[in-house]
Amino acid sequence: MTYSVAVSGASGYAGGEILRLLAQHPDVEIRTVTAHSNAGQPLAVHQPHLRSLAHLTLQETTPEVLAGHDIVVLALPHGQSGQYTDALDEVPLVIDAGADHRLRDASAWQQFYDGPHHAPWTYGVPELPVGGGKIRDSLVGATRIAAPGCNASTVSLSLAPGVAAGVIDSSDIVSVLAVGPSGAGKSLKPHLLASEVLGSANPYAVGGTHRHIPEIRQALEDAGAADVRISFTPVIVPMARGILATSTAPLAADATDADIRAAWEAAYADEPFVQLLPDGHFPRTADVVGANTALLGLAVDRSAGRVVVVAAVDNLVKGTAGAAVQSMNIALGLPEGRALTMNGVAP
Incomplete structure (x- = not known):
């Protein structure tokens, strides 16, 4: 099965890194990329290194544009994801690379962030010990994932x-x-x-x-x-x-x-x-x-x-985009390391 993907915030660093990893993922097709002020421009203007995706044009970030995909990844500034996630109930898997769905404590959110507190999602750090196991166990079959702060x-x-x-x-x-x-x-x-x-x-x-x-x-x-x-x-x-x-x-x-x-x-x-x-x-x-x-x-x-x-x-990788893709793989029942590498680049 090939999963259709939309990536919001695609002109930014986190969005670009998510696209770089997903571009080499054999089980996904990147169909839609969106932005805010850069909507209407070619993706290649803002991510010139992503040559395999140079045919894509940045669309407006709206629930209507994001809906209709198997997977939506939001790479938006903190406090901006919630307005979209509330309207994406029918999308099978949504991954938020911002902070909106990370914290369970509403008072902690109010102390460190602005705007309304949103429901916490499964935290996207599979290796973290929790309750005698790992967060990985909670990611299996998850439909809503909060990628971590780096x-x-x-x-x-x-x-x-x-x-x-x-x-x-x-x-x-x-x-x-x-x-x-x-x-x-x-x-x-x-x-x-x-x-x-x-x-x-x-x-x-x-x-x-x-x-x-x-x-x-x-x-x-x-x-x-x-x-x-x-x-x-x-x-x-x-x-x-x-x-x-x-x-x-x-x-x-x-x-x-x-x-x-x-x-x-x-x-x-x-x-x-x-x-x-x-x-x-x-x-x-x-x-x-x-x-x-x-x-x-x-x-x-x-x-x-x-x-x-x-x-x-x-x-940008293990701290954000890589954690999101790794968690996505687990949620979908795919090999956990698909489209990811443990090897760095040197020099």
């Missing part, structure tokens, strides 16, 4: 195994992330101009204000944490793609070094797209460019009494 899923994948195994204390987490500006989208913003970013490292959303914080809390609570407190500081650095997240948390009093490493090994031993590197090895963002892979390095800092996890992902 920073949130990176930190959650970094720490959830330790939470689930009870070898770390989730009440004192510190995460500092080096992130590429593509995670902020394609709209022109003065602080993301090359002249502002090149040769500099720029912190933002400091002091507990970043929108991915409640998403991390929710994921770690689902992994078994009773109390999640996190100091989360992202820093924009001059690389187009990538996240390098360094997360630390106190060790449980009786956890041995072997116990700690075993928790992460057990969680990800059979996961092709989340890999724990050998002891003493740590990832670089360059190792995951273009890949649907999260690479983790783990260290136990006994002098500080903390575990240190360094994670590298491509924010």
Whole structure:
């Protein structure tokens, strides 16, 4: 069976990456691409690298245009998906790459976002431990999927195994992330101009204000944490793609070094797209460019009494589009890795 797909927000970075992955998917046909201010223009004007899709023209983003497909993927700014998802009841599978359907707690949504809170959907991070299993189990046959926030899923994948195994204390987490500006989208913003970013490292959303914080809390609570407190500081650095997240948390009093490493090994031993590197090895963002892979390095800092996890992902692939396609595959009963690669691009 070939599934018809419509992608909204197709002129942006996330939409373009979703299209790049789906273009090589043997079970889907990309029939419709939509945009807002760029409607009416050829897709190739905004995504010139997608040569196999150069015949497509961006249409208006309306429920009428999106309806009638087997799959609709929304790659829209936060707060804009809900107005469309409410009108797409008859579409068999809808995937939202924005934040509108990620959070269960309406008060957390109101604290960090604007507009009405919408019903939570199945979270699109298959490998995350939850309730003695993985989120993957909930994705089988899902009809509504919320793709993750890139920073949130990176930190959650970094720490959830330790939470689930009870070898770390989730009440004192510190995460500092080096992130590429593509995670902020394609709209022109003065602080993301090359002249502002090149040769500099720029912190933002400091002091507990970043929108991915409640998403991390929710994921770690689902992994078994009773109390999640996190100091989360992202820093924009001059690389187009990538996240390098360094997360630390106190060790449980009786956890041995072997116990700690075993928790992460057990969680990800059979996961092709989340890999724990050998002891003493740590990832670089360059190792995951273009890949649907999260690479983790783990260290136990006994002098500080903390575990240190360094994670590298491509924010546009494993952080967003790859997670969406991987979750789509699971929901449809297709091979999970179809149209995805664990191999990065080098140099």
